[in-house]
Amino acid sequence: MAVEGWEDVPAEVRRRHAELAAEVEEHRVRYYEQDAPTVTDAEFDRLMRELEAIEAGHPVLVTPDSPTQKVGGAVTEQFAEVEHRERLLSLDNAMDDEELAAWADRVARELDGLEYHYLCELKVDGLAVNLTYEHGRLVQAATRGTGRVGEDITANVRTIKEIPHQLKGEQIPALVEIRGEVYLPTEAFAELNASLAAENERRQAVNEQREQEGKRPGALLRLFANPRNAAAGSLRQKDPLVTASRPLHMVVHGIGAREGFDIDCQSHAYQLLHDWGLPTARHNRVVGTLDEVRAFIAQFGEQRHSVEHEIDGVVVKVDEIPLQGRLGATSKSPRWAIAWKYPPEEVNGRLAKIEVGIGRTGRATPYAVLAEPVKVAGSMVQYATLHNQDVVKAKGVLIGDTIVLRKAGDVIPEILGPVEELRDGSEQPFEMPTHCPECGSGLRPMSEGDIDLRCPNAQGCPAQIRERIAYLGGRESLDIEGLGYVAATALTQPLEPKQPPVTNEGDIFGLTMEQLLPIRVRVLEPKTGMPKLDDKSGKEKVVPFFANLKGEPKKSATVLLENLEKAKDRPLWRFLNGLSIRHVGPVAAQALAREFRDLDLIFAATEEELAAAEGVGPIIARAIKEWHEEEWHREILVKWRAAGVRFVEESTGDEGPRPLEGLTVVVTGTLAGHTRDGAKEALTSRGAKVTGSVSKKTDFVVAGDNPGSKYDKAVQLGLAVLDDAGFAVLLAEGPEAARAHLGIEPAEPVEEAPAES
Structure with missing residues (x-):
């Protein structure tokens, strides 16, 4: 039965509305219930916004079963249903500054004359989960589901190490619902997909044998499209042991139903959650103006890839809880919060072919060529790296596939994987060429165990x-x-x-x-x-x-x-690094320059003498000697010297011991006073060794803004962590002053026992 006024809507508009509603509903099911989307978030948002625009112009088309009126997805029969005590809502999106300002203006009008603040937090791209604690004990965990009814995933959530089974502290409430996002770190996601692809390779070999024997081949594992779907798929495992095998994490960001306590501000609630032992976010910030909100958005727009998990935007909330209640909510979204969405960094495209490029050390790198350029992260791209032939297999991409493309910051775009559901059977596997595409030399590994194929014609390619x-x-x-x-x-x-x-x-x-x-x-x-x-x-x-x-x-x-x-007068290490000697990067080049101070002395040294330099070792030492054994390489040095290039690192002669000699330092995050390279140069010039990984042997971790997982590991190991101010003390006054800056008492000197006569 048609709703009154329905016939007044133009037929073309009704047709488009029906098409969009059906398409969006299909994508909702794939995303929320099957964890197997065939479009990117950006494309889904575009379709949803077109549907919302049609319904805004023709309200008669708004019905309870429209995708615009639904939160999340349906509850599957695989898990028991759970009714949330307090409804979980979804957030409205702001796609540009105009929409953000319009939301802020509505808030200002509603709260006219009242003082309020904005709480800014990162929008984690994970699976929404609701935890229920009774008298401090975790009694239930559920997905968001429809917002009113979710799926019982308690057994699986209990396997996530950082979610406490019992809250700690003294002010434990009789009941509390805690909302958050379960996610898979980006590095862990890549490792998980690689392991699934490796298992598929093993199964494929078994299947080939089974087919030869006339038996039915077994099923292959599905690779996950992105970290969000990997997290969702991991939480929806029938066997909790499978969930336990995957490094899932959670960050909590809200409180639902509660008994026995009150909270005045959302930000104060986060401190309370942290005190109870729950994993809260480190990057939240309370600000007073919309310009400060914009600054937060801009900051993490630049730094989003240094965060350990995927983020697709920033959530902005009115911080004061009573004012949240005054602003209220629509049928699906709170009026006191909005999600700013960053430009899409994952898009779909069609893989037209795979070409192979040759790098400066001869490495043969496959790269994808798209049928049409696509816009991702604000720029048009048509090429994406595939690293090597094993990665192509691991990602499971075929020529002709619809693929998911990602561009992280300013790096070369990369293929995340195929959208297998869109295959039509015409796709073809990639075959790695046997010869260099530019000089025709046979490609081969250059050493035993080398995964990469290389062109050996370094002189003429x-x-x-x-x-x-x-x-x-x-x-x-x-x-x-x-x-x-x-x-x-x-x-x-x-x-x-x-x-x-x-x-x-x-x-x-x-x-x-x-x-x-x-x-x-x-x-x-x-x-x-x-x-x-x-x-x-x-x-x-x-x-x-x-x-x-x-x-x-x-x-x-x-x-x-x-x-x-x-x-011609650049520092010695820059010339050494510029020779493109395999395994010799900036860190090794700086170590060698500090040790020998003369390019001729470096090449005249024995392997043992080179390997003994701090941070060098036998592999780099062997590579340097092999490079210098080539006559045409030595001719490069002859020409440079004739042109006036300086090969000697000048020494003042009165340098004395360098203040950071013997220290091992890790630099992570964004520093206010130094670029990452500048900070490393400042450390190495004072004698410190700068490494890329945190261990018990690390003396200091210099952590700027948004430091990521290295900071977490440093805290876990109890290491000395310096901020910008502490780093300045370390550079100016040395390690003891830096430890004093942190309040670390100097160790008592240990008296040596007298030598036995």
Whole structure:
């Protein structure tokens, strides 16, 4: 029976509404109930917002069974039903600053004249869970479900180590419902999918044998699409032992029904939850203005990938509990809170083909080419890394798949995995090539146990030469303005002259303006990357790279030559790192420069002498000797010396013992006064060893804003953790002053027993 006024809605609008409602409902079921979405969160949000817009313009279309009126998903028959004492709501979203400001204006109007604050917290991309404690004992755990009724997952939740079975403290209430998100850390998610893929490989081998014997093949395991679905799938296991085997975590962010206590502010409630032994978030912040909210959003928009779990936005709440009650809620969302959503970082695309690129050390890296560019994290991308042939197998991607693509910060986008439900049978497996795509040399592992295949033609492979020159000019090496990837390509692979001016690193410091001006390169189409054709001749369009159309030097040519001259006096470790010796990165290069202070002495040293340097070891030592045994490598050094490159680290002669000698320090998070590289250089220049992992041997952990799991491990091990102020004390006054800054008493000196006569 049609609702009154339904016939007044245009037929086209009714049709679109029905289509959208059916599509959104299908995606809801896949997301909440099957843990197997076929669209990204961003696409789901887009569809839902279109549906909401139609219903806002035609309220007669709003019915109780519309997806816009539902919270979460239905309850499956696999688990018993649980009725929540207090309803769990979902949050409305703000997709831009205009929508955030509109929400804040509504709050201000409703609370006119009253003082209130905003509570900002990270929106964890996990599974909403409700914990019920009676007299401090965990009696029940349930999923959000429909918001009123969820699934009983108590046995599984009890396996999560950080969720207490008994609350601690003195003010334990008779009853309390605690809300939070169960999540899988991003690193653990990658390891879980890799283990599932490895098990599939084993099962596939068994299946091939079974097929040869005429037996029915066994089922393969499904890889998870993202950490949220991995967490949901892990919590919905029939066997709690499977849940226990997965490193699930929880962060609590709210209180539902309660008896025996009152709370005045949400932020005060978090302190109470922490005192009871529950896992609360470290990054929450109470602020007084909308501009401060915006600053919090911007900060974690830049730092979101240093958090140990996935976040897809920031939740903004009115902090005062009585005012939350005054603002009230709609049928599905509280009016006192909103979720700011960051631009999508996971999107779907079609994998058209997989190509192989060759890196500066010859490593062959497969990379995905999408059929069409897609927008992710604010930029258009068409290529994504797949690391090596084993990773392609582990991720289970086939050419022709619809894949999930992620771009984390400014790094190269990567493929998370396929959307298997959308396969139609036309997809094809990837075969790793046997030969280098640029020089034709046979690809092979360069040492026993090496997973990666490499091109052995280091001297003549165009790809390796191009990549090495680009790295030499990069920030981790000589940091030469004007010698980026495009310039490196022009210098090593020009169309004219036929013989490029740079055949290896040795040619860089001898470049002249006469060599630069004739260089000509192809013009590429920005959308396709294919050569652009000249409108008149129909041939490939070719233009000078370092000269203008009159043949005069461009500013880029002058800048490059000036900066090459300045780079001749860079610190010794930068030259050593810029030689692209396998296994020798910035840390090892700095250690060697400190120890030997002369490039000639480094190459003249024995393997044992090199390995004895702090942070070097036998593998790096062997790699250095093998590099120097190549005659063409030694010729690079000869050319550099002839061009005036300085190979000796100057010493003042009165340096004395360095203040941080012998210390092992880990740097994590964002520091206010230093970049990450700057902090490491400040430490190593004073003699400290900077490592990437926290252990009992670590002397200090320098933790800036948003430090992540390294901070957690440091606290767990009881290590000395320095903030910005403490780090400044360490650099200026040394380790004892830094420990005193933390309130750590110096250890009593231990008297040695007299030697026996």
